[in-house]
Amino acid sequence: xxxxxxxxxxxxxxxxxxxxxxxxxxxxxxxxxxxxxxxxxxxxxxxxxxxxxxxxxxxxxxxxxxxxxxxxxxxxxxxxxxxxxxxxxxxxxxxxxxxxxxxxxxxxxxxxxxxxxxxxxxxxxxxxxxxxxxxxxxxxxxxxxxxxxxxxxxxxxxxxxxxxxxxxxxxxxxxxxxxxxxxx
Numbered sequence: 785x786x787x788x789x790x791x792x793x794x795x796x797x798x799x800x801x802x803x804x805x806x807x808x809x810x811x812x813x814x815x816x817x818x819x820x821x822x823x824x825x826x827x828x829x830x831x832x833x834x835x836x837x838x839x840x841x842x843x844x845x846x847x848x849x850x851x852x853x854x855x856x857x858x859x860x861x862x863x864x865x866x867x868x869x870x871x872x873x874x875x876x877x878x879x880x881x882x883x884x885x886x887x888x889x890x891x892x893x894x895x896x897x898x899x900x901x902x903x904x905x906x907x908x909x910x911x912x913x914x915x916x917x918x919x920x921x922x923x924x925x926x927x928x929x930x931x932x933x934x935x936x937x938x939x940x941x942x943x944x945x946x947x948x949x950x951x952x953x954x955x956x957x958x959x960x961x962x963x964x965x966x967x968x
Contacts, residue, residue, distance in 0.1 A: 812850040813869065815842060825967070826851055826869045830932035833869075834963040840865060861944030861951075863958060867937050875935040878902060878909050878928050885926075897924075899948060906960050908938070914948050923951035927959055932966060 810828045817823075821834040822842070840855040845866070847854075854866040876884070879902065889896070897913040904910065908927040915922040920943060927938040940955045 813853055815853060822855070824853055829869055829934040830967050831934045831936065832965045832967060833936055834965060835865060836961050861942050861946065863940065863942045863954070865958070866939050870935045870937065872930045872933050872935045875928065875930050878911060881928070882911050882926070905956050907964065908959060912952055917943065920945040921948050921951050923948060923955060925955045925959060929964060936964070938962070
């Protein structure tokens with residue numbers, strides 16, 4: 785192989801690897817503290833998610849999705865917020881998403897969800913549900929937001945000795961404090 789061809793191939797592969805590396809970073813979640821909030825975004829997204837920093841801390845997690853995040857409040861009752869950013873074309877709609885979750889439920893070894901309701905909370909399309917536990921209540925909100933090519937999927941949960949309605953109110957209040965901004 786002549787010297788120019790070798791140089792061309794080396795340059796081509798170097799540029800290709802660099803481009804692939806940069807493209808991967810464009811799809812990875814970025815989290816920054818910004819005053820009273822954590823700002824979450826994926827560089828290729830047109831949206832930012834803002835989570836109150838004074839109540840929540842970033843949790844370490846074992847998830848291979850580069851757009852996944854998890855926060856908790858470290859208090860009692862503990863509230864966990866997790867989720868991810870996806871392309872809006874992947875969003876099947878909340879009823880289909882829930883149906884798919886239920887199909888996979890037996891593999892999670894969790895008890896069957898109860899008190900399942902579909903509604904809207906502010907800008908979020910949600911399904912609320914509870915899981916039976918031996919003491920107290922375990923309540924959840926799956927919240928969906930789709931705009932500007934981005935689908936944000938949030939999962940809020942709380943376990944406490946409070947009633948189901950009190951838990952759902954706490955989660956609803958937290959969800960309403962989470963904001964979304966468009967990038968300019």
